[in-house]
Amino acid sequence: MIESHDSAVLAVDGGGTRCRVACEIDGAVHCSETGAANVSTDFDGALKQIRAGLDALSRQVEIKVEDMIGWPAFIGLAGVTDAGIAGRLSDALGLTNARVEDDRPAAVRGALGAQDGLVAHCGTGSFIAVQADGAMRFAGGWGSVLGDEASAQWVGRRALSEALCAYDGTQIGTRLTQSLLTDMGGPAGIVRFAKNASPAQFGALAPQVTSEAKEGDRVAVQILQAGSDYIVEIANGLGWQPGRTICLTGGIAGHYATYLPDNMRSAVRPPLGEPLTGALALAKEIRNEHL
Incomplete structure (x- = not known):
């Protein structure tokens, strides 16, 4: 005892x-x-x-x-x-x-300890936070309907939207868009899926996007670049300064590292805890x- x-x-x-x-x-x-x-x-x-x-x-x-x-x-x-x-x-x-x-x-x-830095958390949902002089500022985390940009569910939903655009001819067709159209049973199948899909179900499509991006699929790369751009925009808006630590937490966050600008990519560190x-x-x- x-x-x-x-x-x-x-x-x-x-x-x-x-x-x-x-x-x-x-x-x-x-x-x-x-x-x-x-x-x-x-x-x-x-x-x-x-x-x-x-x-x-x-x-x-x-x-x-x-x-x-x-x-x-x-x-x-x-x-x-x-x-x-x-x-x-x-x-x-x-x-x-x-x-x-x-x-x-x-x-x-947990990620930063007491040090100054930024956390970009991108799991099923997302938020971005800056810690400076012991104070925290947050952005995001408002859920799948109104926010959660760069999250896994956002990536999955964006991929389905791009697949529909490829079907319409307003987006290039790639292996990713064709696979989604085939797997979902065409545009009608995508619409039916999206009508009732949960954030987790949208998020389950994200690994397909990250995998295709590694192979150079143009649409997959566009999606991850857009997620990375969001992180950069919000980080700058919250006052992140070059040289301060960046922790990418959550299942999909690490996939954005490649797309960050050099001054941010060089600051990425594993979370402390x-x-x-x-x-x-x-x-x-x-x-x-x-x-």
């Missing part, structure tokens, strides 16, 4: 795929993992997953949940869009010393504020 937990902190990193609940006690990290936790799309379901993670963590470290929820905590969850939903979640969990935010700050702190690492670091900041 762990006896001393005066310096303990609690962290949650939850998204559309999984929820990870962790604590750090005297330098030792303990973690449990449960299912998806997005508080906007399914508040009760997310709450259930967090509670299950807390219960599992409690058994692991042999400390009661009611004791752990009083520790300094950072809760980073997909779907925390305003203070109202953050407060609702904090009240439901009984948290007394916690910051509840969306999942982006933890991802940035995972979002959960960042969440724990942010929880420690909360603890230190009260020392």
Whole structure:
């Protein structure tokens, strides 16, 4: 049994795929993992997953949940869009010393640590963030309908659109566009698919695009160049400065590196850690504020 937990902190990193609940006690990290936790799309379901993670963590470290929820905590969850939903979640969990935010700050702190730099996260969804002098600025992350440019779902959706343009004769036909038209059953099949496809289903087409781009397919290259151009535009708008680290996180982000300008490509570095690492670091900041 762990006896001393005066310096303990609690962290949650939850998204559309999984929820990870962790604590750090005297330098030792303990973690449990449960299912998806997005508080906007399914508040009760997310709450259930967090509670299950807390219960599992409690058994692991042999400390009661009611004791752990009083520790300094950072809760980073997909779907925390305003203070109202953050407060609702904090009240439901009984948290007394916690910051509840969306999942982006933890991802940035995990990737960059305390150093200045930029994170371009492009998974199924996307966001871009700059960290400078300890402050973070964000752009994107508004979902597949209104944003998520350069994400995997954006790449897949863009590829289908270009395939339709190739069918119309307003875009060049390539192996990518022809394969999509054939696989989907022609233009009508593409329209039927797109009508009900989820972001994940659009995103599942992205590997085909990145693979064809490596072979020089002109349409595939155009799509990845457009995604890269978006990253450059937003990075400059957020104030990224040459020489500062760039971390490309998420399943498709690394494929944009080749298309970045030289001053950005030379700044690309692997992320220092995972979002959960960042969440724990942010929880420690909360603890230190009260020392």
